[in-house]
Amino acid sequence: MTVVQVSAGWVPLAAALLLTVATAAAALDGVLAARAGGRPLGEGLLTPAAETARLFRQRRRTTVAADLPLQRIGGAGLLTAALLMVTVVPFGRWTVADLSVGVVWFNAMDVLLWAALWLAGWGPNSVHPLVAGHRFLAQALSYELPLMFALTTPAVAAGSLRLGDLVAAQSGLWFVVWMPVAFVVFCAGVLAFSAWGPFSAALGGGATGGVLAESAGVDRWLVTAGRYALLTAGAAFGATAFLGGGHGPLLPAWLWVLVKTALLLAVLVALRRRLPVVRPERLTVPAWLVVLPLVLVQLLVVSVVVVVRG
Amino acid sequence: MTAHLSLALMLAVAVGGVLAAYLVHRRTSVAVRPLPTLPFLSGWRPAEHALSRFEARWYPLTLLFLAFDVEMLYMYPWATVVAQIGVSAVVEMFVFLGVLMAGVLWAWREGALEWV
Amino acid sequence: MGLIGRLAARRTAVLVAEVPGWARTRCAVEQQVRSRGWRLADSPADADLLVVCGDPGPRFAAALDLVWAQLPGPRARAQVLDPAGVAAALDDAAAQLADEAAQRHDAGARPDEPPQGVPATDTSIGADAADAPDDDAPDDDAPDDDAPDDDADGAAPPAWDDPHPGSTDQDETDQDDGEAPGADEATGDSDHDGDTDDDSMGDGDMSHGDMGDGDMGGMDMPMPGGIPLAGGAGDEELPDPDGLDLDVLHLPLGPVLPHWPAGLLLHTTVQGERIVAARAEVLEPAADAPAGGSLHGTPAGRWDAVATLLALAGWADTAAAAARLRDAALTDAVPERESERLARRVRRSRLLRWSLRGVGVLPEGDAADRLAHWLAGTAHGQPITLQQVADLVTGLDLATARLVVASLDLDTTAREPVPVEGA
Numbered sequence: 001m002t003v004v005q006v007s008a009g010w011v012p013l014a015a016a017l018l019l020t021v022a023t024a025a026a027a028l029d030g031v032l033a034a035r036a037g038g039r040p041l042g043e044g045l046l047t048p049a050a051e052t053a054r055l056f057r058q059r060r061r062t063t064v065a066a067d068l069p070l071q072r073i074g075g076a077g078l079l080t081a082a083l084l085m086v087t088v089v090p091f092g093r094w095t096v097a098d099l100s101v102g103v104v105w106f107n108a109m110d111v112l113l114w115a116a117l118w119l120a121g122w123g124p125n126s127v128h129p130l131v132a133g134h135r136f137l138a139q140a141l142s143y144e145l146p147l148m149f150a151l152t153t154p155a156v157a158a159g160s161l162r163l164g165d166l167v168a169a170q171s172g173l174w175f176v177v178w179m180p181v182a183f184v185v186f187c188a189g190v191l192a193f194s195a196w197g198p199f200s201a202a203l204g205g206g207a208t209g210g211v212l213a214e215s216a217g218v219d220r221w222l223v224t225a226g227r228y229a230l231l232t233a234g235a236a237f238g239a240t241a242f243l244g245g246g247h248g249p250l251l252p253a254w255l256w257v258l259v260k261t262a263l264l265l266a267v268l269v270a271l272r273r274r275l276p277v278v279r280p281e282r283l284t285v286p287a288w289l290v291v292l293p294l295v296l297v298q299l300l301v302v303s304v305v306v307v308v309r310g
Numbered sequence: 311m312t313a314h315l316s317l318a319l320m321l322a323v324a325v326g327g328v329l330a331a332y333l334v335h336r337r338t339s340v341a342v343r344p345l346p347t348l349p350f351l352s353g354w355r356p357a358e359h360a361l362s363r364f365e366a367r368w369y370p371l372t373l374l375f376l377a378f379d380v381e382m383l384y385m386y387p388w389a390t391v392v393a394q395i396g397v398s399a400v401v402e403m404f405v406f407l408g409v410l411m412a413g414v415l416w417a418w419r420e421g422a423l424e425w426v
Numbered sequence: 427m428g429l430i431g432r433l434a435a436r437r438t439a440v441l442v443a444e445v446p447g448w449a450r451t452r453c454a455v456e457q458q459v460r461s462r463g464w465r466l467a468d469s470p471a472d473a474d475l476l477v478v479c480g481d482p483g484p485r486f487a488a489a490l491d492l493v494w495a496q497l498p499g500p501r502a503r504a505q506v507l508d509p510a511g512v513a514a515a516l517d518d519a520a521a522q523l524a525d526e527a528a529q530r531h532d533a534g535a536r537p538d539e540p541p542q543g544v545p546a547t548d549t550s551i552g553a554d555a556a557d558a559p560d561d562d563a564p565d566d567d568a569p570d571d572d573a574p575d576d577d578a579d580g581a582a583p584p585a586w587d588d589p590h591p592g593s594t595d596q597d598e599t600d601q602d603d604g605e606a607p608g609a610d611e612a613t614g615d616s617d618h619d620g621d622t623d624d625d626s627m628g629d630g631d632m633s634h635g636d637m638g639d640g641d642m643g644g645m646d647m648p649m650p651g652g653i654p655l656a657g658g659a660g661d662e663e664l665p666d667p668d669g670l671d672l673d674v675l676h677l678p679l680g681p682v683l684p685h686w687p688a689g690l691l692l693h694t695t696v697q698g699e700r701i702v703a704a705r706a707e708v709l710e711p712a713a714d715a716p717a718g719g720s721l722h723g724t725p726a727g728r729w730d731a732v733a734t735l736l737a738l739a740g741w742a743d744t745a746a747a748a749a750r751l752r753d754a755a756l757t758d759a760v761p762e763r764e765s766e767r768l769a770r771r772v773r774r775s776r777l778l779r780w781s782l783r784g785v786g787v788l789p790e791g792d793a794a795d796r797l798a799h800w801l802a803g804t805a806h807g808q809p810i811t812l813q814q815v816a817d818l819v820t821g822l823d824l825a826t827a828r829l830v831v832a833s834l835d836l837d838t839t840a841r842e843p844v845p846v847e848g849a
Contacts, residue, residue: 128349341534
C-alpha cells in the first residue's frame with residue numbers, strides 16, 4: 001500500500017477527526033467510571049458533554065502575581081502538541097503531511113509536553129502546581145529515553161523515518177509481532193506524556209489536582225481535553241507504527257486505521273482503572289536499569305534481523 | 311512542501327481553536343473577568359510567593375539524560391542506514407550505547423537515580 | 427436554566443471539609459455525591475460546591491472562608507451537621523448553583539482584590555470571636571473581607587516561632603519537646619502587613635537576583651500582591667544536605683484538603699518538593715459543638731481508611747469500591763462477597779505494594795502492612811503523637827508524606843495520643 005499526500009485543505013478535517021475520537025475516549029472513561037461507581041452506564045456516556053458544559057459555565061481564575069502568558073502557553077500546549085502529532089499520521093492511504101522525518105516530528109512534539117506541563121505548573125505561582133510541574137519533569141526523565149528508543153525500533157526495521165514507509169514495511173508482518181517490547185514501552189510512553197493512569201502523578205493522581213490545582217473554566221478544559229487528544233494521537237501513531245496501519249482484510253484502509261486506533265485507545269483509557277499511580281521517584285530506577293536496557297536489546301535484535309535479512 | 315504547509319496550517323488550526331474556545335467561554339461563563347484569588351494553601355494566606363529557586367533534587371539525572379539525548383541525534387539518521395551499511399553500523403552503535411549504559415550503572419552506584 | 431446549566435449540574439464537583447467528629451456526616455455527603463453522579467473536587471478551583479461537615483472552631487472557620495472565596499463560581503456553600511440532613515442540603519445547594527441570575531450577581535459582586543485570609547500560624551483568631559461560617563447566601567463575602575489582618579499581623583508572634591504558644595488548644599501538641607524540627611523556624615518576613623504594596627500586584631515580575639544570603643531586609647523587598655518573595659533557609663538551621671542556599675516555602679497542609687484527616691493542620695517547610703521541617707496540630711471544632719463521634723475502630727472506619735489511602739495512591743476505582751463498602755457498613759453489615767473481592771483485588775496489585783513498601787515505617791510495619799491489616803480486619807490501635815507524625819513526614823516528598831499521613835489513619839477526635847492502626 002502506498003500512502004499519498006493529499007491537499008493541505010484536509011487539515012481541519014483531520015483536527016476534527018482527532019477531537020471526535022478523543023471525545024469518544026472521554027465518554028469511554030466516563031462509562032468505566034460509572035461502572036466502578038455503580039451508576040447507570042448511560043450517565044457516564046454524557047460525561048464529556050457535562051464536564052465541558054460545567055467548565056464553560058465556570059469562571060476562570062488568576063492567582064496573585066501569576067505568570068499568565070506562560071500558564072496559557074502551557075495550558076494550550078497539550079492540545080496543540082496532540083494536533084501537530086496526528087498531522088503526520090497517515091489515515092489509510094492518505095496523509096495530510098507526508099513528512100520524511102515523521103517519527104522525529106512525533107518525538108519532537110512529545111518533548112514539547114515537558115515544557116507545556118511544567119509551564120502550566122509554574123504559571124499559577126502556587127506551591128501545589130509548582131511541585132507537580134517539577135514532578136512531571138522528573139517523570140519525563142524516566143520515560144523519555146525508553147520512548148525514544150521504542151520509536152527508533154520501527155524506523156530501523158523500515159529503514160525510513162517516514163510513516164508511510166513504516167506502514168508499507170508492515171505489509172507482511174506487523175511490527176508488534178517481532179518488536180513487542182518496543183510496542184509496550186511505546187504505549188507506556190504515551191500514557192506517561194499524557195500524564196494518564198499510572199503516570200498521572202503530575203495531574204493529581206489523587207492529590208490536590210497537581211498542575212491543575214489552580215485552573216478553572218476554559219483553562220482547565222484545555223488541559224483536560226488536551227490529555228484525551230494526546231492519548232488519541234499516541235494511539236493513532238501506535239496503530240500506524242506497530243499495528244500495521246491501514247493493512248488488513250476486507251475493510252478499507254482508513255477504517256482499519258480507525259479501528260486499530262480505537263482499540264488501542266480503549267486499552268490505554270481502561271488501564272487507568274486497573275493501576276494505581278507510580279510516583280516519579282519510584283519510577284526512576286526501574287526505568288533506567290530495567291526498561292532502558294530491555295528496549296535497547298529489542299533494538300539490537302531488530303537491527304540484527306534487518307542486517308541479516310539484508 | 312505540502313507537508314510543511316499542512317503542519318503550519320495545523321498549528322494555525324490549533325491556535326485558532328484555542329482562541330475560539332476562549333471566545334466561546336466569554337459568552338457562556340458566569341463572568342468574563344477571571345476571578346482574582348490567592349493560591350490554594352488549604353485555606354491559609356501564603357507566607358511567600360511560590361515561584362522561587364526550586365530545589366530539583368533530580369538534577370544529576372538531567373545530565374545523564376542529556377548524554378543519551380544527544381546520542382539520539384545520531385540514532386535517527388543511523389536508523390535509516392542500518393540495512394545499507396550492515397554489521398559495522400550495528401556494532402559501532404551498540405558499542406556506543408554500551409558505553410552510555412556503563413555510565414548509567416556508574417551513576418546508579420553513585421546514587422544519582424535516587425533523589426528524594 | 428439553559429442546556430449548559432442542566433448539563434453542568436450532572437457533574438457537580440464537591441469540595442468536602444470535615445470538622446473532627448463529623449466523619450459520619452462526611453461519609454453521608456460522599457455517598458450522596460456518588461449516588462447523584464457528582465464527583466469530589468481536588469481543590470477549590472475544581473469545585474462548584476463547598477460542603478462543610480460539622481461546626482468548625484474559629485481558625486477552621488477562617489480557613490473555610492478563604493477557601494470559599496477561592497471557588498471560581500458558579501458556587502454554592504452548605505454546612506451540614508446531621509447525616510440525615512445531607513440530601514436536603516445538597517438539593518438546596520444544587521438549586522443555588524442552577525440559579526443563573528443569582529450566580530451572575532454573585533460573580534459580579536465579588537471583590538477585585540482577593541480576600542487575604544489569615545496565616546496558618548495565626549493562633550490569635552480564637553481570642554476575638556471570629557465570624558461563624560455563613561452557609562446560606564452565595565453572594566455573602568463579608569467573612570472574607572474583614573479577616574483579622576490588622577490585629578493578627580505583627581502584634582502576636584507567629585506560633586511557628588514559639589515553641590510554647592499560650593493558646594490552650596495548642597499545648598498538647600508540644601507536650602514532650604518544644605524543639606520540634608519546625609519549631610524554631612524564623613519566618614523573618616512574617617511581620618509584613620499583608621496589605622501594603624498592592625500596586626505591584628499581578629505583574630509576575632519577581633527577580634531573585636540578589637537574594638542569595640537569605641537574610642532579607644524586610645520592608646525593602648518587593649512584595650507583589652502584598653506577599654513577600656520566597657527566601658533561603660538562612661539561619662533557620664534546616665538540613666541543607668547539598669550545601670545550596672535554595673529557597674524554602676511554607677506550606678500548610680490542612681484543614682481544607684481532600685483525603686486528609688479531619689482538622690489536621692500540618693505546618694511544613696518545603697525545599698523543592700521535600701519537607702525539611704514539619705509541625706502538626708489539630709484544629710478543634712467550635713467550643714459549644716456537641717461531642718462528635720468517631721468512626722475509628724469500626725468496620726466502616728477501616729474501609730474509610732482504605733478508601734482514603736487508595737484515593738491518594740491514585741487508584742480511583744478501588745477507592746470508590748472501598749467507599750461503597752464503608753457506606754454499607756454504616757447502615758448495616760458489610761457485604762461479605764464484595765469486601766472479599768475488593769481485598770483480593772487490592773492485595774493482588776504488585777504495583778500498589780511496591781508503591782507503599784517502605785512508606786511510613788513504624789516499629790509495627792509500613793503503609794503496605796497497615797493496608798493489609800485493614801483489609802483483613804485484624805488491625806488494632808497503637809498510639810502515635812502528633813509530634814511523631816511530624817517526624818515521620820520530615821525528609822519526605824509531599825506526595826509520599828500524604829500517603830504516610832493517610833496510612834496512619836489518625837483519629838483527630840481523640841485527645842493525644844492519636845491512635846494509629848497497625849499490627
